[in-house]
Amino acid sequence: MAETIDIIKDENIVYQKSKVLTDNVMHYCPGCSHGVVHKLIAEVIEEMGIQENVIGVSPVGCSVFAYNYLDIDWQEAAHGRAPALATATKRLMPDKYVFTYQGDGDLASIGAAEILHACNRGENITVIFINNAIYGMTGGQMAPTTLVGMKTATSPYGRDIDLHGYPLKMTEIVAQLPGTCYVTRQSVHTAATVRKCKKAIRKAFENQEKKIGTSFIEVTSTCNSGWKIPPVEANKWMVDHMFKFFEQGDLKDAERDNPDDYKKYIE
Amino acid sequence: MAKIKGSIVVDKEKCKGCGLCVVACPQDVIALAKEVNSKGYNFAYMVKPDACIGCANCAEVCPDSIITVYRTKI
Incomplete structure (x- = not known):
């Protein structure tokens, strides 16, 4: 025990809260x-x-209080309108780093038009899209991204294709738009994926300096309360079920896919 | 061979007892306590402090950023 106390000194810190x-x-x-x-x-x-x-645009949803936790400048958008507000902010203050932080209920349903047009215009913003396949804040209702057969408060027998239609893959849709420069799908369930996700977020912020278009990061995540599964099992459920439909990895990377166009942009 | 020795400090009043750090630890150092904090959560603590290698996996996955990791060579 004496040894343990010796280690706890400021010079030995390898990881602490930001x-x-x-x-x-x-x-x-x-x-x-x-x-x-x-x-x-x-x-x-x-x-x-x-x-x-940095100016963040917070959405409507659980993360509406994000401004309480990150000590940066924030704006609060109407439901789903974060990309529109971020567009205005970035155009008025092109030197600032502007990002939106949105859930799937915000971005994929009510805000679907805003995100598509912001990405299609190629605004130099970063979009962070938290996809947990459910409306978490309002009590676990079915979202556009809810998987087929998944039980929610409003689809108690599971999502039925005939009745509710198909789940929406926003990231795949956005990847087809010419305005986006970096589109990726990450997750944060293990330490390795957390580190990868951090690299992706860093790249998305750096893309704003290069002014090459919209960076879109989907983070496949869990909603323990909405899914009614404990946290550790929820991560396993996500890996077993969500990863089959929401495939992980980079969908589009301008730097990698079109190096010639990319160089032109930078020049 | 230099041996690496690590240690973590958990802010137990802020811990919500989700248990993600327990499964993230490669050395099985962390467990949830039988006691609860003032909010009623079983907080995380080091059950095998000698086995910690200071890899910081627990702190990376902690949603509430309450784990501080220390590491040294002995």
Whole structure:
């Protein structure tokens, strides 16, 4: 035990809470992926040293209180309209880093038009899309992204294709638009995927400096309360069920796919 | 051969007892306590402090950023 106490010194710290995060206790349920993504954004902002130059646009949904947890400038958008507000912010202040943080109920249903047109115009913003296949805040109703057969409060016998239609793959749709430069789908259920997701967020913020279009990051995440599964099992459920439909990885990367066009953009 | 020794400090009043750090730990160092904090959650603690290698996996997956990781060579 004496040895353990010796280790706990400031010079031995290898990982601590980011300074961009505030000391407020997050209101999210235990094990919610929102907390991890907030932390990753905070770490990226801290590493890039852009805390004074970032403007976030928070959505309607559980993450509506994101402004309580990240110590940066925020704007609050009407439901689904975060990309429209981010467009205005970025056009008025092109030197700032502007990102939106949206859930699937916000981005994929009521805000579907805003996100499609913002991506199609190629606004230089970063969009972080938290996809947990359910409306978490309002009590676990069916969302556009709910999987076929998945039970929710409003589809108690499972999502039926005849009745409710097919789940929506927003990320695949956005990847086809010429305005986007980086479209990827990540997750934050293990330490390895957390690190990969952080790299993706960093790249998305750096793309704003290069002015090459919209960066879109989907984070496949869990909703323990809405799914009614404990946190650890929820992660397993996500891997077993959601990953089959929402395939992980980069869908589009301008730097990788079209190096010639990409160079022209930078010049 | 230099041996790596790690340790974590959990802010137990902010811990919500989700257990994600428990499964993330490659050395099975962390467990949820039988006692509860003032909010009624079984907080995480080091059940095998000697086995910790300070890899920071637990802190990476912690949704509430309450784990601080220390590491040194001995």
